[in-house]
Amino acid sequence: MIVTWTGGSTRPGAPRSAVLLPYPAGMTRATAIEVADVAKSFRVPGQGGVSAADRLRHPLRKAPGRTLSVLDGVSFDVAEGEFFGVVGRNGSGKSTLLKLLASIYRADRGRIRLAGQLAPFIELGVGFHPELVARDNVVLNGVMMGLTPTEARRRFEEIVAFAGLEEYTDLKLKNYSSGMKVRLGFSVMAHVDADVLLIDEVLAVGDAAFQEKCGEVFRRLHAEGKTILLVTHSMPLIEGYCDRAMLIHDGVVHQIGDPHEVASRYLELNFLEGAGSSGDPAAAALRERGELPARIAELVVEGESGAAVAVAEGAPLELSGTVEILHPLERPGFFVEIQTEQRRKVFTSPVWELRDSAGRVEPGDRLRVRATIDNRLTAGGYLLKCGVAEEGADGDPVLHSAPWFARFDVTGPNRSEALVTLEHEVDLRREPVAEVVER
Amino acid sequence: MTSTAGDSAQTGETGPELREIRGPSAFGGERKRFFELLWLTSLTEFRIRYIGSSLGYAWTLLRPLLFFGVIFVVLRQLIGFGANIENFAAMLILNIILFQYFSDATNRAVRSVSARENMVRKMQFPRIVIPLSVSLTAGFTLLLNLVAGFVLIVATGVSPSPTWLLLPFVLLALVVLTTGVSLILSVAFIRSEDVAQIWNLISRMLFYLTPILYPIELVPEQLRSIVTLNPLAPIFVQAREWVIDPGAPSAVAAGGGLAGVAIPLLLLAAIAVVGVWLFEREAPRVAEAL
Numbered sequence: 001m002i003v004t005w006t007g008g009s010t011r012p013g014a015p016r017s018a019v020l021l022p023y024p025a026g027m028t029r030a031t032a033i034e035v036a037d038v039a040k041s042f043r044v045p046g047q048g049g050v051s052a053a054d055r056l057r058h059p060l061r062k063a064p065g066r067t068l069s070v071l072d073g074v075s076f077d078v079a080e081g082e083f084f085g086v087v088g089r090n091g092s093g094k095s096t097l098l099k100l101l102a103s104i105y106r107a108d109r110g111r112i113r114l115a116g117q118l119a120p121f122i123e124l125g126v127g128f129h130p131e132l133v134a135r136d137n138v139v140l141n142g143v144m145m146g147l148t149p150t151e152a153r154r155r156f157e158e159i160v161a162f163a164g165l166e167e168y169t170d171l172k173l174k175n176y177s178s179g180m181k182v183r184l185g186f187s188v189m190a191h192v193d194a195d196v197l198l199i200d201e202v203l204a205v206g207d208a209a210f211q212e213k214c215g216e217v218f219r220r221l222h223a224e225g226k227t228i229l230l231v232t233h234s235m236p237l238i239e240g241y242c243d244r245a246m247l248i249h250d251g252v253v254h255q256i257g258d259p260h261e262v263a264s265r266y267l268e269l270n271f272l273e274g275a276g277s278s279g280d281p282a283a284a285a286l287r288e289r290g291e292l293p294a295r296i297a298e299l300v301v302e303g304e305s306g307a308a309v310a311v312a313e314g315a316p317l318e319l320s321g322t323v324e325i326l327h328p329l330e331r332p333g334f335f336v337e338i339q340t341e342q343r344r345k346v347f348t349s350p351v352w353e354l355r356d357s358a359g360r361v362e363p364g365d366r367l368r369v370r371a372t373i374d375n376r377l378t379a380g381g382y383l384l385k386c387g388v389a390e391e392g393a394d395g396d397p398v399l400h401s402a403p404w405f406a407r408f409d410v411t412g413p414n415r416s417e418a419l420v421t422l423e424h425e426v427d428l429r430r431e432p433v434a435e436v437v438e439r
Numbered sequence: 440m441t442s443t444a445g446d447s448a449q450t451g452e453t454g455p456e457l458r459e460i461r462g463p464s465a466f467g468g469e470r471k472r473f474f475e476l477l478w479l480t481s482l483t484e485f486r487i488r489y490i491g492s493s494l495g496y497a498w499t500l501l502r503p504l505l506f507f508g509v510i511f512v513v514l515r516q517l518i519g520f521g522a523n524i525e526n527f528a529a530m531l532i533l534n535i536i537l538f539q540y541f542s543d544a545t546n547r548a549v550r551s552v553s554a555r556e557n558m559v560r561k562m563q564f565p566r567i568v569i570p571l572s573v574s575l576t577a578g579f580t581l582l583l584n585l586v587a588g589f590v591l592i593v594a595t596g597v598s599p600s601p602t603w604l605l606l607p608f609v610l611l612a613l614v615v616l617t618t619g620v621s622l623i624l625s626v627a628f629i630r631s632e633d634v635a636q637i638w639n640l641i642s643r644m645l646f647y648l649t650p651i652l653y654p655i656e657l658v659p660e661q662l663r664s665i666v667t668l669n670p671l672a673p674i675f676v677q678a679r680e681w682v683i684d685p686g687a688p689s690a691v692a693a694g695g696g697l698a699g700v701a702i703p704l705l706l707l708a709a710i711a712v713v714g715v716w717l718f719e720r721e722a723p724r725v726a727e728a729l
Contacts, residue, residue, distance in 0.1 A: 034457055042727060099726070102563045106462025106723040113457040122561040131487045143479050144564050146472065 030115060032196055032227035033078035033101065038110035040096055041069040070096045072251045073110070080115065080195075081225040083218070085232065085242035085259055087266045093251040094231045098122065098200050101229070116195025116227075119145045123200070125185030130174035134165060137173055138188055145192045155191050163187035183210060190217045196227045215241075235263040236341035236381065239407060264405045267385075293327035294388040294401040297366070301384065301406060313412030313421070317375050323367040323388055323401065331359045333390055334369050335397045339383040346377065346419060351391045376420045379412035462723045466565045477568050481575035488576070499580050500587050503535045510535070510652065524654055525684040529592040533682055534651040534675055536581070536588045541617050541671065542642050544577035548621030549628045549635045552725060559726050566722040567715075570625040574618045581610075592682070602681040609678045616670055616707045622714030626721045629728050650675050655693040667694045670707035 044066055071093045078084040088094040099105045100112060102120035127144050128137045138159050142152030160166055163183040173181065189197070218241050221228060232238060238245050238259045245262035247254040247269075255265050299321035301309050311317055325332070333351035340346060353359070354367065361367070371386075384406045389397035466473055489495040511531055514520040521527035548570045552559060555569055593599065628634045649671040650658065658666050666672055673690035680687045694700045721728075 031457060099560075100462070101460065103460055103463045104560060104563055104726050112460040114460055115457045118563070120563050123557075126561045127558055129483070129487065132483065136483060136486075140479060140483055143472075143476055144562055148471075149475055149479055 029079040029081060031077050031113075032080040032082070032115045033076075033084075033229060034111070034113040035077070035097075035101070036075050036111045038071060038074045038097075038100060038107045038112060039069070040071040040093075040100060040105060040108050041067045044068050070251050071100070071107075071248075074248070074251070074253055075110075076246055076253060076256055078227060078229060080227055081222075083222050083228045083230070083241050083243045085230050085238040085245035085262070086248060087232065087235075087238055087245060087262060088248035089266075089269065092248045094248045095122075095200060097248065098198050098229070098231050102198050114196055117146055117193065118196045118198065119189070119192045119194030120198040121185075121189050121200065122198075124189070125181045128173050128181060128185065131172060133172055134160065134169045134176075134184060138184065141185070141188045142192065145188065146194055147192060151193070159184075159187045159191050162190060179210075186210075186214065186217075190221070194226070196229070197221065198229050198231075200231045201233065235267065235383075238263050240341075240381075260407065267405045268402045292399070292401050293325065293329045294332060295324045295326055296386075296388065296401055296404050297322045297324045299386070299404050299406070301408065309406065309408040310411050311375060311408055313375070313377070313379055313410055315375055317373040317384075317408070318371070319373075319384075319386070320368070320370040323369060325361045325363055325365040325367070327363055329361050329388075329400060331390055332361055332367065332388055332400060333397075334367075334371075335386060335389050336371055336373060337385040338373070338377070339385060340419065341381045341383065346382070347373075348397075349373075351389050351397050375410065376422060377410045378416040378418055378421055379410050379414065381407060381409050383407055463563070463566060463726060464719070464722050466567055466719075473565050473568065476564060477571055477575065480568055480572040481579070484572055484576040485579045496583065500584055503532075503539050503584060503588075504591075506539075507531050507535050514652065520653075525686060526592075526595060526597050529595045529597045530654065530679055530683045531652070532588050532591050532595075533678060536584045537613060537675065537678060538646060538649070538651050538671075539584070540577050540581040541613065541620075542646070543580070544574045544617045545620050545624060545642060546635075546639060547577065548573045549624045549638055551621075552625045553628055566725055567622070567718050570621045570718070571618065574614065574621050577617075578614060597683060600682075600685065602685065605681045606678065609674055609681065612704070612707060613671075613674050615711045616674070619707070619711030619714035622718045623710070626717050626725075629721070629725060645669070645671060650679075650693075654679065654687060656688055663693065664695060664699065667699055668703055668706070670703045670710065673700050673703050 074093075074097060086094050086097065096105065098120070099122065100107050101114070102118070102122065104120070104122070125141070127141045129140070132140070135156055138156050139149060139152040142155065142159075143149055147155070160169055163180075163186070165180060165184060168176070168180065176184070189199075218228070218230075222241070230237065230242065242259040244257060245259040246256045247262045247266050249269060254269075255262050299319060301317070301319045319336075323332075323334070331353055333353045335351045336347075336349045337345060338347045349371075354361070367388075385403050387397070387399045387403040388401035389399045392398040489499070494501075507528075511528055515522070515527065524530065551569050551573045552566070558564075559566065559569075589603075624634060624638055648666065649669055650666065655663065655667070655672070655676050667676075667690075673694065676688065676693045677690040680689045690700050691697060694703070
């Protein structure tokens with residue numbers, strides 16, 4: 001089966017996480033979150049203060065400053081029971097959006113409507129008081145999140161057990177490690193009776209085991225039919241849990257739809273802003289203007305089954321595609337990189353240069369690329385990144401095209417903590433006993 | 440965007456109805472949750488304050504008592520003031536306990552919202568709970584101090600009287616005034632941190648301008664109408680008449696007629712109303728202004 005990626009365009013078809021949906025497909029669902037044309041700006045104090053004399057003369061005048069528009073005309077709906085992801089670079093306005101939904105800020109314009117009880121989780125354990133023991137904190141935090149005091153007390157054992165902190169309930173929070181605090185905070189969140197949960201990046205903390213647990217909770221809450229709006233930088237989370245996702249960029253909605261498409265669009269945007277310097281002056285000039293000399297027109301990965309690209313353990317990964325040249329390039333090359341879902345690089349190829357000895361390409365040229373990558377990865381999800389590039393000064397590829405990101409799963413009978421399977425040989429045998437007895 | 444429309448709630452489908460979110464507010468949505476939260480926060484705050492130190496609650500009681508002791512010795516023994524005043528010691532005890540509540544609550548309330556910046560910026564809850572819980576926490580202390588205070592008052596020779604039962608009215612007025620002032624201060628502090636210094640000064644001045652150390656009848660006639668404009672004045676005057684000395688002038692007598700009480704009481708009510716109104720008005724912007 002061949003899968004073709006087509007940039008940020010919309011691909012029809014059911015979301016891949018359809019299994020998680022608690023409602024049968026086709027059934028109309030009520031709207032849980034409705035955001036219509038919401039705008040928000042903040043006043044930023046200007047540089048240089050106001051002199052004391054000025055202050056005395058005009059005590060009521062506001063300090064000079066400018067207005068910074070953070071969100072401008074954002075609209076979207078989230079259906080009841082939906083797991084909705086919001087991604088965006090730092091400063092894109094996604095946290096502000098969350099705070100507007102959570103009634104922490106007031107919108108300047110537009111309308112926000114919510115159905116049911118809301119529980120925002122902007123930061124875990126933010127309401128914890130260091131001088132109080134876990135029990136009091138859990139009750140206080142639970143009530144803040146909308147539980148009744150009786151309910152919060154009743155659930156205390158459960159909450160503490162879930163956090164794995166049964167032995168520390170009489171310890172003041174100031175004596176908790178930061179990890180323990182986060183676990184407790186998350187556990188309170190997991191036991192709150194809200195219909196709509198707003199979650200901001202809380203999973204950025206904690207070890208692998210904790211993250212695993214968070215995943216379980218997300219799945220459970222989702223299965224229970226709760227509406228979840230998750231703001232995150234983590235593409236695996238977006239792709240792994242969300243029914244739909246939204247990309248916010250510079251305060252406007254860039255894209256809403258399939259999580260995989262939103263995720264790759266986000267990664268593209270991210271790349272464009274953080275690119276390194278190019279050795280090719282023409283390419284560097286283009287980059288300054290936000291343009292790139294090459295474009296990957298098509299890229300195909302040979303997988304084995306279904307819509308999700310799956311590769312059997314040990315089977316080589318093969319990809320082929322076409323590159324369009326938009327501006328002249330001196331020495332175009334191509335590179336491939338594999339990352340884990342946690343965005344750790346597993347493999348980076350060198351930049352493979354064009355076989356053509358002339359090297360230089362002109363607008364309108366089309367290049368054909370084929371790659372075969374030995375696959376020693378253990379079963380699990382991975383990200384494939386590739387792009388047109390040249391070798392940078394520090395050895396890292398400098399891209400001449402937007403990178404392509406694709407997710408693929410290596411399938412195998414057993415999941416392993418290890419990342420790769422290496423060719424190896426072990427020889428274990430019994431030592432002959434008889435000779436040792438001789439003296 | 441989904442095709443599911445917001446009007447599904449009207450078509451009788453299950454699930455809660457959409458309601459508009461208008462940003463943060465002073466009181467928040469549900470009344471029940473508001474009171475639960477207020478009660479829990481105040482109780483917690485109260486416990487934290489007294490669990491932390493080894494002497495605990497004793498400190499709160501010791502403060503007015505030591506203060507009373509010094510003032511009593513200075514005024515009575517050194518200056519010779521108060522010899523002709525009926526139950527002077529008892530009056531001082533009661534007045535100091537009452538004023539300590541006002542001063543403590545308001546001075547703590549000034550920074551209260553700003554001190555919980557992290558919570559205000561990251562959690563959703565009725566904002567007004569913060570200054571109100573300061574007032575309520577101080578109220579718990581006031582009640583405990585009053586119990587001890589009454590023991591001492593009786594010990595100084597004041598005999599219990601049925602008018603003691605009227606004290607809650609005085610306390611109510613005091614609590615309303617204190618809370619109103621607290622609300623105004625907590626909002627004002629976000630605009631300018633000078634408010635803390637200014638209030639500290641004003642509350643000290645009020646201590647001397649209110650008939651606390653001296654009975655109202657010692658204030659010269661021509662000044663009395665000015666002194667009794669202070670909303671704190673009728674509270675202390677009336678507390679004295681009801682609790683300490685039935686022969687002392689009532690708030691009405693001290694104010695020179697009904698108008699003399701009505702004005703400070705209207706002022707008191709105005710402060711409370713303005714406090715709530717101001718807080719309500721500023722609540723949506725509190726998180727941004729911090």
